[in-house]
Amino acid sequence: ESPHVKSNLLLQAHFERCPLPITDYITDTKSVLDQSIRVLQGMIDISSHKGYLSTTMNLVHLIQMIIQGQWLDQSPLINVPHFEDGEIIRKLANLGVLYLPQLVERCNRDIKSFFEKVVKHPLPFEDLKDIYRAVEKIPLVEMKYSIVKSNTQEAILTGQPLEEGGDAIVMINLKRTNRSNKQFVSISNFPKPKECTWFLMVGNPATNELLAMKRVSFKRYTTKEMTICLPEDFRGQPLEVVLMCDSYIGLD
Secondary structure: OOHHHHHHHHHHHHHHOOOOOOHHHHHHHHHHHHHHHHHHHHHHHHHHHHOEHHHHHHHHHHHHHHHHOOOOOOOOOOOOOOOOOOHHHHHHHHOOOOOHHHHHHHHHHHHHHHHHHHOOOOOOHHHHHHHHHHHOOOOOEEEEEEEEEEOOOOOEOOOOOOOOOOEEEEEEEEEEOOOOOOOEOOOOOOOOOOEOOEEEEEEEOOOOEEEEEEEEOOOOEEEEEEEEEOOOOOOOOOOEEEEEEOOOOOOO
Protein backbone atom coordinates (compact mmCIF):
# COMPACT_ATOMS: atom_id res chain seq x y z
CA GLU A 1 0.00 0.00 0.00
CA SER A 2 3.05 2.27 0.24
CA PRO A 3 3.14 4.81 -2.63
CA HIS A 4 6.94 4.65 -2.56
CA VAL A 5 6.99 0.90 -3.12
CA LYS A 6 4.33 1.17 -5.81
CA SER A 7 6.26 3.89 -7.64
CA ASN A 8 9.44 1.83 -7.44
CA LEU A 9 7.71 -1.25 -8.87
CA LEU A 10 6.05 0.73 -11.67
CA LEU A 11 9.40 2.25 -12.64
CA GLN A 12 11.05 -1.16 -12.74
CA ALA A 13 8.16 -2.50 -14.82
CA HIS A 14 8.69 0.44 -17.18
CA PHE A 15 12.41 -0.36 -17.52
CA GLU A 16 11.71 -4.06 -18.01
CA ARG A 17 8.78 -3.33 -20.39
CA CYS A 18 6.52 -5.67 -18.45
CA PRO A 19 2.84 -5.72 -19.47
CA LEU A 20 0.66 -4.26 -16.73
CA PRO A 21 -2.40 -6.29 -15.64
CA ILE A 22 -4.96 -3.48 -15.27
CA THR A 23 -5.55 -0.06 -16.81
CA ASP A 24 -5.21 1.66 -13.41
CA TYR A 25 -1.54 0.66 -13.34
CA ILE A 26 -1.04 2.14 -16.82
CA THR A 27 -2.53 5.45 -15.66
CA ASP A 28 -0.44 5.37 -12.48
CA THR A 29 2.73 4.67 -14.51
CA LYS A 30 2.16 7.75 -16.68
CA SER A 31 1.77 9.86 -13.55
CA VAL A 32 4.88 8.35 -11.91
CA LEU A 33 7.00 8.92 -15.02
CA ASP A 34 5.88 12.53 -15.36
CA GLN A 35 6.51 13.30 -11.69
CA SER A 36 9.83 11.43 -11.67
CA ILE A 37 11.29 13.73 -14.31
CA ARG A 38 10.44 16.79 -12.19
CA VAL A 39 11.85 15.23 -9.03
CA LEU A 40 15.07 14.22 -10.78
CA GLN A 41 15.52 17.68 -12.27
CA GLY A 42 15.24 19.12 -8.76
CA MET A 43 17.76 16.57 -7.50
CA ILE A 44 20.15 17.58 -10.32
CA ASP A 45 19.85 21.22 -9.25
CA ILE A 46 20.80 20.28 -5.67
CA SER A 47 23.59 17.90 -6.72
CA SER A 48 25.14 20.41 -9.12
CA HIS A 49 24.93 23.16 -6.49
CA LYS A 50 26.81 20.88 -4.08
CA GLY A 51 29.41 20.12 -6.79
CA TYR A 52 28.86 16.35 -6.97
CA LEU A 53 30.06 15.23 -10.42
CA SER A 54 29.28 11.49 -10.48
CA THR A 55 25.96 11.97 -8.66
CA THR A 56 24.82 14.57 -11.19
CA MET A 57 25.82 12.36 -14.12
CA ASN A 58 24.01 9.36 -12.60
CA LEU A 59 20.84 11.43 -12.20
CA VAL A 60 20.99 12.43 -15.88
CA HIS A 61 21.43 8.75 -16.77
CA LEU A 62 18.31 7.96 -14.76
CA ILE A 63 16.30 10.55 -16.75
CA GLN A 64 17.59 8.92 -19.95
CA MET A 65 16.38 5.52 -18.69
CA ILE A 66 12.91 6.89 -17.94
CA ILE A 67 12.55 8.57 -21.35
CA GLN A 68 13.81 5.51 -23.22
CA GLY A 69 12.06 2.98 -20.97
CA GLN A 70 15.08 0.72 -20.53
CA TRP A 71 18.05 -0.04 -18.32
CA LEU A 72 21.26 1.84 -18.99
CA ASP A 73 23.16 -1.32 -19.95
CA GLN A 74 20.65 -2.32 -22.64
CA SER A 75 21.15 -1.49 -26.31
CA PRO A 76 20.38 2.18 -27.15
CA LEU A 77 18.84 0.89 -30.40
CA ILE A 78 15.95 -0.86 -28.67
CA ASN A 79 13.41 1.90 -29.44
CA VAL A 80 14.20 2.22 -33.15
CA PRO A 81 11.05 1.23 -35.11
CA HIS A 82 10.95 -2.47 -36.08
CA PHE A 83 13.94 -3.34 -33.87
CA GLU A 84 11.71 -4.67 -31.07
CA ASP A 85 12.43 -8.39 -31.45
CA GLY A 86 16.17 -7.85 -31.01
CA GLU A 87 17.25 -9.80 -34.11
CA ILE A 88 18.34 -6.70 -36.06
CA ILE A 89 20.10 -5.33 -32.96
CA ARG A 90 22.13 -8.55 -32.66
CA LYS A 91 23.11 -8.43 -36.33
CA LEU A 92 24.10 -4.77 -36.03
CA ALA A 93 26.17 -5.54 -32.93
CA ASN A 94 28.12 -8.14 -34.92
CA LEU A 95 28.92 -5.36 -37.40
CA GLY A 96 30.10 -3.03 -34.62
CA VAL A 97 27.01 -0.81 -34.78
CA LEU A 98 26.20 -0.41 -31.08
CA TYR A 99 25.13 3.21 -30.68
CA LEU A 100 22.71 5.63 -32.31
CA PRO A 101 25.34 7.86 -34.00
CA GLN A 102 26.77 4.78 -35.75
CA LEU A 103 23.31 3.80 -36.97
CA VAL A 104 22.61 7.35 -38.19
CA GLU A 105 25.84 7.33 -40.21
CA ARG A 106 25.01 4.01 -41.87
CA CYS A 107 21.38 4.90 -42.61
CA ASN A 108 22.28 8.26 -44.14
CA ARG A 109 24.03 6.53 -47.04
CA ASP A 110 21.85 3.88 -48.68
CA ILE A 111 19.52 2.45 -46.05
CA LYS A 112 17.98 -0.17 -48.37
CA SER A 113 21.35 -1.50 -49.47
CA PHE A 114 22.67 -1.40 -45.91
CA PHE A 115 19.94 -3.65 -44.51
CA GLU A 116 19.85 -5.96 -47.50
CA LYS A 117 23.55 -6.44 -48.27
CA VAL A 118 25.38 -5.56 -45.05
CA VAL A 119 22.99 -6.49 -42.25
CA LYS A 120 21.46 -9.22 -44.43
CA HIS A 121 18.02 -8.47 -43.04
CA PRO A 122 15.83 -7.07 -45.85
CA LEU A 123 12.87 -4.99 -44.72
CA PRO A 124 9.73 -3.73 -46.50
CA PHE A 125 9.90 -0.22 -47.93
CA GLU A 126 7.46 1.16 -45.34
CA ASP A 127 9.58 -0.23 -42.48
CA LEU A 128 12.71 1.33 -43.95
CA LYS A 129 10.87 4.64 -44.22
CA ASP A 130 9.85 4.45 -40.54
CA ILE A 131 13.45 3.73 -39.50
CA TYR A 132 14.86 6.56 -41.61
CA ARG A 133 12.31 9.11 -40.35
CA ALA A 134 13.11 8.25 -36.74
CA VAL A 135 16.88 8.08 -37.16
CA GLU A 136 17.29 11.32 -39.11
CA LYS A 137 15.82 13.30 -36.18
CA ILE A 138 18.36 12.03 -33.66
CA PRO A 139 20.51 15.05 -32.72
CA LEU A 140 24.22 14.64 -33.46
CA VAL A 141 26.21 17.46 -31.88
CA GLU A 142 29.77 18.61 -32.47
CA MET A 143 31.38 20.30 -29.47
CA LYS A 144 34.39 22.62 -29.50
CA TYR A 145 35.70 24.49 -26.49
CA SER A 146 38.50 26.72 -25.29
CA ILE A 147 39.51 27.99 -21.88
CA VAL A 148 40.75 31.51 -21.11
CA LYS A 149 41.82 33.34 -17.99
CA SER A 150 39.36 35.69 -16.28
CA ASN A 151 39.32 37.98 -13.28
CA THR A 152 36.95 38.13 -10.33
CA GLN A 153 34.53 40.27 -12.37
CA GLU A 154 34.35 37.45 -14.98
CA ALA A 155 36.08 39.61 -17.58
CA ILE A 156 38.17 37.72 -20.15
CA LEU A 157 41.93 38.40 -19.92
CA THR A 158 43.01 37.66 -23.47
CA GLY A 159 46.52 36.29 -24.01
CA GLN A 160 47.33 35.74 -20.33
CA PRO A 161 48.37 32.24 -19.13
CA LEU A 162 46.14 30.21 -16.85
CA GLU A 163 47.08 30.12 -13.18
CA GLU A 164 46.68 27.25 -10.73
CA GLY A 165 43.76 28.06 -8.44
CA GLY A 166 42.79 31.05 -10.58
CA ASP A 167 39.56 31.92 -12.35
CA ALA A 168 38.84 30.97 -15.94
CA ILE A 169 36.02 30.93 -18.47
CA VAL A 170 35.28 27.87 -20.60
CA MET A 171 33.87 28.94 -23.97
CA ILE A 172 31.87 26.15 -25.61
CA ASN A 173 30.46 25.99 -29.14
CA LEU A 174 27.78 23.41 -29.95
CA LYS A 175 26.72 22.68 -33.50
CA ARG A 176 24.17 20.15 -34.70
CA THR A 177 25.72 18.27 -37.61
CA ASN A 178 22.73 16.43 -39.08
CA ARG A 179 20.12 18.14 -41.24
CA SER A 180 17.03 17.89 -39.05
CA ASN A 181 16.29 20.69 -36.57
CA LYS A 182 13.55 18.78 -34.77
CA GLN A 183 13.82 19.12 -31.00
CA PHE A 184 11.20 16.53 -30.06
CA VAL A 185 12.53 13.10 -29.19
CA SER A 186 11.84 10.75 -32.10
CA ILE A 187 12.82 7.48 -30.41
CA SER A 188 11.55 6.82 -26.91
CA ASN A 189 9.24 4.78 -24.70
CA PHE A 190 7.79 7.80 -22.91
CA PRO A 191 4.01 8.33 -22.86
CA LYS A 192 4.07 12.02 -23.86
CA PRO A 193 6.05 14.26 -26.28
CA LYS A 194 9.42 15.35 -24.93
CA GLU A 195 11.81 18.02 -26.15
CA CYS A 196 15.48 17.10 -26.19
CA THR A 197 17.70 19.16 -23.88
CA TRP A 198 21.35 18.90 -22.89
CA PHE A 199 23.48 19.24 -19.78
CA LEU A 200 26.87 20.94 -20.17
CA MET A 201 29.28 20.14 -17.33
CA VAL A 202 32.84 21.00 -16.45
CA GLY A 203 34.22 18.60 -13.87
CA ASN A 204 37.34 17.33 -12.16
CA PRO A 205 37.19 13.50 -12.20
CA ALA A 206 40.21 13.25 -9.88
CA THR A 207 38.27 14.93 -7.06
CA ASN A 208 34.76 14.03 -8.30
CA GLU A 209 33.97 17.76 -8.28
CA LEU A 210 31.47 19.44 -10.59
CA LEU A 211 32.81 22.93 -11.27
CA ALA A 212 29.97 24.26 -13.46
CA MET A 213 26.80 23.08 -15.17
CA LYS A 214 24.28 24.56 -17.59
CA ARG A 215 21.10 23.27 -19.21
CA VAL A 216 21.11 23.87 -22.95
CA SER A 217 18.39 23.68 -25.59
CA PHE A 218 19.06 24.67 -29.19
CA LYS A 219 18.08 23.89 -32.78
CA ARG A 220 21.21 24.33 -34.91
CA TYR A 221 24.02 25.92 -32.90
CA THR A 222 24.73 27.81 -29.70
CA THR A 223 27.62 29.25 -27.70
CA LYS A 224 27.89 29.11 -23.91
CA GLU A 225 30.36 30.47 -21.37
CA MET A 226 30.97 28.81 -18.00
CA THR A 227 33.02 30.39 -15.22
CA ILE A 228 35.15 27.98 -13.17
CA CYS A 229 37.86 27.99 -10.53
CA LEU A 230 40.92 26.08 -11.74
CA PRO A 231 42.54 23.31 -9.64
CA GLU A 232 45.32 24.25 -7.22
CA ASP A 233 47.63 21.80 -9.00
CA PHE A 234 47.37 21.25 -12.77
CA ARG A 235 49.42 18.03 -12.62
CA GLY A 236 47.29 14.91 -12.33
CA GLN A 237 43.99 16.83 -12.29
CA PRO A 238 42.83 17.28 -15.90
CA LEU A 239 39.39 18.83 -16.22
CA GLU A 240 36.72 17.35 -18.47
CA VAL A 241 33.98 19.06 -20.45
CA VAL A 242 30.95 16.77 -20.66
CA LEU A 243 27.84 17.09 -22.82
CA MET A 244 24.98 14.81 -21.78
CA CYS A 245 21.62 14.41 -23.48
CA ASP A 246 18.59 14.09 -21.19
CA SER A 247 16.58 11.99 -23.64
CA TYR A 248 18.78 9.55 -25.58
CA ILE A 249 21.21 6.93 -24.30
CA GLY A 250 24.58 6.82 -26.05
CA LEU A 251 24.86 10.42 -27.28
CA ASP A 252 26.96 11.71 -24.34
